[in-house]
Amino acid sequence: MEQLIYAKDLNFTYPDKTDVKINGEISVKKSQRVVVLGANGSGKTTLLKSLVGITKPNKGKLKVFDLTPSKEFSQFRYKVGVVFQNAEEQIIAPTVYDDIALMPRGAGLKESEIAEKVNWVLEELQLTHLVHKVPHYLSGGEKKKVVLAGALVMNPKLLILDEPFTGLDPKSKESLLKIINYFNKKYNTAIITTTHDVETVFAISDEVYIVSDGEVIARGNPKEIFAQSEVLNKAKLLQPQLHQLFSILIKRQLPLKHPQNANDGAEQIYQLYTQLVKQNKISS
Numbered sequence: 474m475e476q477l478i479y480a481k482d483l484n485f486t487y488p489d490k491t492d493v494k495i496n497g498e499i500s501v502k503k504s505q506r507v508v509v510l511g512a513n514g515s516g517k518t519t520l521l522k523s524l525v526g527i528t529k530p531n532k533g534k535l536k537v538f539d540l541t542p543s544k545e546f547s548q549f550r551y552k553v554g555v556v557f558q559n560a561e562e563q564i565i566a567p568t569v570y571d572d573i574a575l576m577p578r579g580a581g582l583k584e585s586e587i588a589e590k591v592n593w594v595l596e597e598l599q600l601t602h603l604v605h606k607v608p609h610y611l612s613g614g615e616k617k618k619v620v621l622a623g624a625l626v627m628n629p630k631l632l633i634l635d636e637p638f639t640g641l642d643p644k645s646k647e648s649l650l651k652i653i654n655y656f657n658k659k660y661n662t663a664i665i666t667t668t669h670d671v672e673t674v675f676a677i678s679d680e681v682y683i684v685s686d687g688e689v690i691a692r693g694n695p696k697e698i699f700a701q702s703e704v705l706n707k708a709k710l711l712q713p714q715l716h717q718l719f720s721i722l723i724k725r726q727l728p729l730k731h732p733q734n735a736n737d738g739a740e741q742i743y744q745l746y747t748q749l750v751k752q753n754k755i756s757s
């Protein structure tokens with residue numbers, strides 16, 4: 474499958490001599506949803522910035538669309554959408570329309586083509602009602618969506634999201650998750666997300682990497698990753714609550730497996746219950 478990102482044994486040195494290492498391999502393939510999970514300060518933002526050439530590794534291998542971001546970003550800039558951690562800081566234009574139009578305008582498109590793209594993305598994200606608003610006055614959740622619209626306006630092959638759910642209430646989080654997954658399904662947009670919010674990982678990942686102390690210490694699908702409480706502890710992370718519950722039940726010898734999601738978990742418990750009722754081990 475086509476590889477969009479390949480990173481191996483990266484090392485960065487900031488001007489004040491702070492060293493950030495990410496030893497190991499991280500890759501993102503076409504249409505794949507990848508989450509990089511790590512505690513504060515584990516180098517996630519540094520990694521994402523390097524994908525668009527803002528930070529440059531002084532060691533290791535880094536390719537995005539087979540190109541070197543620090544030298545060749547301009548060759549793939551319209552194939553990538555980025556939402557940084559402080560999304561609000563990305564909003565610079567006086568209206569929502571103008572802000573979302575920044576990329577197509579930068580690409581030198583005609584006004585009619587720009588309008589077509591902006592209207593398309595506003596409709597896809599169901600944000601048409603905000604088009605003439607002053608971004609400054611929008612709610613935090615709306616601002617995030619406007620920045621996401623700006624990142625998606627060129628219908629990129631790769632979407633880069635740095636801690637996208639920070640500061641959002643559960644409904645706004647769910648709505649953002651829906652948009653991200655909708656684009657992934659409909660347009661095969663590959664997505665790399667960094668987060669330390671373990672509860673949202675299942676909803677946005679096919680593959681998860683855990684980064685800790687400068688190393689990629691685990692890689693796998695979310696079900697495999699969240700079954701490993703020791704690995705998560707090592708990375709100073711907790712299992713999602715559902716998995717904490719299943720770890721306790723499994724430790725107490727109940728014949729259960731770490732679930733894919735809440736429905737799967739409930740189904741396993743229900744099956745076990747009906748089996749025990751049938752065997753007259755418990756009453757219904």
Ligand SMILES: Nc1ncnc2c1ncn2[C@@H]1O[C@H](COP(=O)(O)OP(=O)(O)OP(=O)(O)O)[C@@H](O)[C@H]1O
Pocket residue numbers: 487488489491492493511512513514515516517518519520669
């Ligand atoms: N511009 C900079 N100059 C010096 N050090 C920096 C700079 N940016 C980041 N760092 C340091 O690099 C390390 C990794 O930071 P980074 O922001 O990449 O981690 P993170 O995993 O994204 O953290 P968080 O989850 O808190 O956002 C930290 O020790 C941080 O202090």
